[in-house]
Amino acid sequence: MKAVRLHGRGGPEQLVYEEAPQPQPGPGEVLARVGxxxxxxxxxxxxxxxxxxxxxxxPLPIPGHDLSGEVAAVGPGVTDLTMGDAVYALIAFRRDGADADYVIALPSELAPRPRTLDDTQAAAVPLSALTAWQALFVHGGLSAGQTALIHGAAGGVGVFATQLARWKGARVITTASARNADFVRALGADEVIDYATTRFDEVVHDADVVFDAVGGDTLARSWRVVKPGGALVSVVSPLSGQPVRDDIRYIYFIVEPSGAQLREIGALIDAGQLHPIVDRVFPLAQARQAYEAAATGHPRGKIVITVP
Ligand SMILES: NC(=O)c1ccc[n+]([C@@H]2O[C@H](COP(=O)([O-])OP(=O)(O)OC[C@H]3O[C@@H](n4cnc5c(N)ncnc54)[C@H](OP(=O)(O)O)[C@@H]3O)[C@@H](O)[C@H]2O)c1
Structure with missing residues (x-):
């Protein structure tokens, strides 16, 4: 099969588009053809x-852990999926990813691809939407009527966090650059703070949940905008040293694959309540350019690789 493999540690320059052995599904595994x-x-x-x-x-790992495609074969013991089923998944890290013609996935990672999406749109969903879902609802405990502050609202994760917080019935305050203000408002933000001109910690004081997908100084200044009893959830930095405050919860986590949560997310997408945002699309043979584009740190939504 064709695949993109990493020939050493580093950046996109280590990615090589080449022939690789096609994996075979073992017991309890699914072989997916990548779309x-x-x-x-x-x-x-x-x-x-x-x-x-x-x-x-x-050696030679294949990246790309967001998958949209179809079931090509199932290993012994897999009974609830059949060849041709359209699926999407976040594939667990430490295994090969989906920048290839075929990839191995586990049934627990897979969910039916939302019927209103094609492969390109669906590939923009799993990691980003699961990260936002787990940050706001599993770790942050966000509920209707509360206030959420979402940093990096225009990025891959932020577009889902903004829409999900809105869907939950929260008041949604976001940070983004001025060029993305209208875009983020259209996703459901009640307020957009231009991070280049306004210090959010001077205008926000009452957040029940702060979701940090930016880190650094943004994270450092977020401690003081959380209500007592609230939560500061980061997907960028684990706590280093003592917590700044002990009257709020600080949570750093790494997203977990979950076919069950992807089913719930897919239902929201098919109901028109959640929309994936695709910034740009590259063919598999140009994966290196796709990773270079993502590394600029300013995509609007997600960069997607299509596999013909
Ligand atoms: N722990 C985990 O499990 C996990 C999971 C997913 C992602 N992550 C991490 O989360 C981070 C975000 O991921 P992503 O995929 O959403 O990244 P991304 O698509 O590159 O988006 C980054 C966004 O951040 C915005 N931004 C940059 N500087 C900002 C600032 N000072 N204040 C507010 N917004 C700012 C940019 O907006 P403008 O273009 O408007 O400047 C851009 O839209 C990355 O570090 C990633 O590694 C961690």
């Missing part, structure tokens, strides 16, 4: 990308 994959720029920097599930080095 499209989503680009996760930072994936190339993570240790997990270069390790097996046992922590051993993994």
């Amino acid at each position: 499209a994959s989503g680009v996760i720029a930072n994936e190339l920097k993570w240790d997990e990308t270069y390790q097996t599930v046992d922590g051993a080095p993994r």
